[in-house]
Amino acid sequence: MADAPRQAPLSRDTAILRAGWGYASVSDKIAGLVLERPLRWPWLAAFAFTFAGTLGFFAAIAWLFAHGVGIWGVNMPVAWGFAIGNFVWWIGIGHAGTFISAFLLLLRQRWRTSINRFAEAMTLFAAGIAGLFPILHLGRPWFFYWLVPYPDAMGLWPQWRSPLVWDIFAISTYLIVSLLFWYVGLIPDLATLRDRACLHGQRFARHAYGLLALGWRGEARHWARYESAYLLLAGLATPLVISVHSIVSLDFAVGNTPGYHSTIFPPYFVAGALFSGFAMVVTLAIPLRRAFGLHDFITDRHLANAAKVMLATSLIVAYGYAAEIFTAFYSGDEYEVFMTVNRWSGPYAPLYWAMMTCNVLVPQALWWRAVRHSPRVLFAICLVVNVGMWMERFLIVVSSLHRDFTPSAWGMFYPTAWDWVFLFGSIALFVWLFLLFVRFLPVISMAEMRELVHDSAGKKA
Incomplete structure (x- = not known):
């Protein structure tokens, strides 16, 4: 099937009608x-390269278990380093999937x-x-289950004032609802693959x-229950887009460390999560549609809409x-002012200005x-x-921890x-899992695309 013309961006409905897609051809493709x-x-x-990286990742985890977190660069006063930064980065990337699936569905x-x-x-x-x-x-990761409130003879209960406990509840809830939402949406397509595998x-x-x-x-009763369950899970997942990264932001905001203690963190973290999440969606969508010839399904309009959200x-x-x-200077707090100026001209200043370039200046090109x-x-x-x-x-x-209240602790x-x-x-583990997904499951919802073909044909008629 010929790809849609690329010189003029088309809406998805127009691309599907021009390409002559029908029920069978959508499923065939x-x-x-x-x-x-x-x-x-x-x-x-790509699979071999990322699999090697994944093996290296798990080997590093085994080495960490054997030797402790001292293999990292963390020390006092910077007791949090790459690990917590990676955690916030990855959970932010996972936000776009739930937003696209649940929020935009509603x-x-x-x-x-x-x-x-x-x-x-x-996600x-x-x-x-x-x-x-x-x-x-x-530090002792094999005792992570102590964070879960299960009844035991030792009377061991989580410390509910600890942000770490908030994290495990937020992430586990997010993972369970996202998994259920993804799997329920897959069921009609899995049945299609079952029937076509039988034919082949x-x-x-x-x-x-x-x-x-x-x-x-x-x-009909299957479709009725499917629609009810799908909408119900979308309604459950939508608040998680806001709540999960808000809870992650409270890991920092509840502390009194300069640079952490800020009421703007929850909405700021949620916006940053959607920003990085949509960037990752487009990063995956462009190679995906090129590698598999999906220009009729993932059109320039989809990429442009994602760019607008970005x-x-x-x-x-x-x-x-x-x-x-503004808050740092307006408050008159000398520690907050120092923290802000230190980011501009301190030892991590090159990283700060590179961040501002990447996150503020470069995205302004999307106005065009x-x-x-x-x-x-x-x-x-x-x-x-x-x-x-x-x-x-x-x-x-890091920048808030490395210059604390007393210079002796710097x-x-x-x-x-x-x-x-x-x-x-x-990153290698993420790409490896995505490659497996692309190989064994449909990357686009066949059931929803067939519904779109039906609606498009009705409009044409």
Whole structure:
């Protein structure tokens, strides 16, 4: 099937009608990527490379268990380092999937259909990786279950005033609801893969997808219960977009450390999470549609809409930066003023100005329509934003701790090789999981695309 013309951006409905997609052709295209497309060397090379990185990540975890957190660069006064920065970065990346799937579903935004499936998968992988870092940072991570309020003979209960306990409840709730929402949306597509695997004589695939499809036959009562469950889970997931990263921000805001004790942190963190999350969605969408020829499904309009959300959230993040600076000087608190000036001219100043460039200046290019509809330029901007948001999380964690109230307690944080192994190893794990998802599950919702084809055909008629 020929790709949609790229010189003029099309809406998804127009692209589908021009390409002549029907029920069968939509399923053929998307299911064929899973059942019929042979393994090719780019996927195999990426899989091998990221699998090696994943093995390195787990080897580093084993080394951490054996030798403790002293292998990292953390020390007093900077007791939090890369691990907590990585945690905040990954949980922020996981926000876009829930926002696209749940929030935009309730708002009846049809453009979400082509990107919601892999955005939901991205959410699960990112949130799962994020949950690892606070556990690894415990010092005795094998006792992480002490954070869970289970009845035991020792009378051991979590310390409810600890932000670490808030984190485990927020992340576990977010993961469970996101997993249920993703899986319920997959059930009709798993049934389609089951039936097509049967036609192709793929016995193992037929049994595997059939088991996961839970006996779905496409009956009217199945669809009625599916729609009810899907909307109910969307309603449950939508508040989590706001609550989860707000709770993560309270890890910092409840402390009295200069730079942490700020009431603007919850909305500022949520906006930053959507900013980095949509940047990661576009970073994945552009190579995905090019590698599998999905230009008729993931159109320039989808990328442009995601770019608009990025632009809006970048302005909110910039406002958060400005509000933080204004509050520091307006309060007259000498410690807050010193912390702000130290970020501008202290030892981490180059990182601060690089962050401002990546998160504030570079996204302003998205005001231009030509930039929003240029996949290559948009991909480059999203990579810059991903790097900039990681630097922001690093600065939030480290720059407030390394210059505390008393100069006698000042110190510097210097990352070790193990810090970098954990960062890049977590990225390798994320990409490896995403490659497995692309290989074994449909990257676009066939059921929702077929519904779109039906609606588009009705409008044409």
